Amino acid sequence: MIDMGDALEDRTKVALTAMRKILRTTELNSKRLTQETGLTPSLLIFMQMLDDQREQTAGYVAGRMGITQATTTALMHRLEAQGMIQRRKGETDRRQVWLSLTEAGRKVLQIAPDGVHARFHDEFAALQDWEQAMLITALERVAAMLGNDDVGTAAVLDATAVLASG
Template identity: 60%
Template sequence: MDDRTKTVLTAMRRILRVTDGNAKALMRETGLSTSQLVLLQLLEGGGEKTAGEIAARIGITQATTTALLNKLVARNLIQRRKGEADRRQVWLSLTPAGHQIVAAAPDGVHERFQQRFAELDDWEQAMLVAALERIATMLGAKDLDAAPIFDATAIDTSIETTEPN
């Protein structure tokens, strides 16, 4: 293995370690996964939303959204309300406990990355996007359904495995 390959693999491993460490720290401090916190933050910033809106905004499947919502409802962090005009529609919002946990949650790797990435020049952003897309293609992961959430504990029910149990 040449030096550049080792450097790239080491950098990728560092990214995985920092995201895993962030997810574990969040779980210890709040009992939430990164995906759950991102979902709560989305509701914090925008009032009531439907599950479909949340799935589209976060970039996860409807099934994954439902699983996350059920856990958050069970913890009394989110409440469901039937639509008045259309009773089939369900509106989601934070409970007071949900607001408290979002306020108390530590800043995560997402916030740091988003802030620092936004500070880069356009050409630097484009270069990083191109390089990471190329790496995803090289690893055979270009077409995997993945949300823009660094969460090693995330549930993704859209990926089926063919490996034996």
Template identity: 70%
Template sequence: MEARTRSALSAMRKILRVTELNSKALMRETGLTPSQLIFMQLLEEGSEHTAGHIAARMGITQATTTALIQKLEAQGMILRRKGESDRRQVWLSLTDAGRRVLAIAPDGAHARFHQQFSGLPEWEQLMLLSALERVAAMLGQEDIDAAAVLDSSARLIADPEPN
């Protein structure tokens, strides 16, 4: 294996390791996965949001959204109510317990990445985005629908088992 290939694989392992450590720290501090935390942070931006709105903002499927909602509701972090004019519509809001958990949640890999990535010039952001998309394609993952969430516990999101 060439030195550059080893260096590239080592960099990817570092990203995976940071993601794993971030997920473990968040779970230890709050009992939440990174996906659950981001879901709640998006709810915090207003009084109520529809499940579809949050799903679209996170880039996740309706099935994944449903699993997140069920887990967060079971933990007492969010409230769900049916729409008054359209009973098929589901409105979500944070509970007081959810707000308390958000207040103690540590800044993780997402926040650090956002802060540093946002500070880069546009050309460099585009270059990094292109490189990351190319790596995903090289690994044969270009067709997988993935949310913008670094979460080493993705199985927990897709699998509706209780925690």
């Protein structure tokens, strides 16, 4: 007779192994990206949001990335200090901040590896709607089980930030 406790323990190990694989993949991606460009995945994705040759508002980028205004400001300051982006105040509304890539920022985007975000996006987009919904639900449930139901968490896989905070 199969002990249900053993079966649950085996499934728990399989689930934890899968999570470790995800963390390891994002960690390796982060290291490679940092070595090749000096950027974290969060910084790279922020820059990719500006890569359509026209200015974007900081609020628009924050909304597309799913991050808070405070996080947006921190990323913006880091990228500006590195010479990757430039910002200017709005002409009609001085509270509005317009962002664009610098030439240096465009060059870095050209050499940046695609990484885990691009691969996940492509693979996820190829799934059926019901599969996407099922995965989202399962991942949200795992996050809640681990006590991380913070709605302000960015939609960016940045293992260095995860590992530093945990």
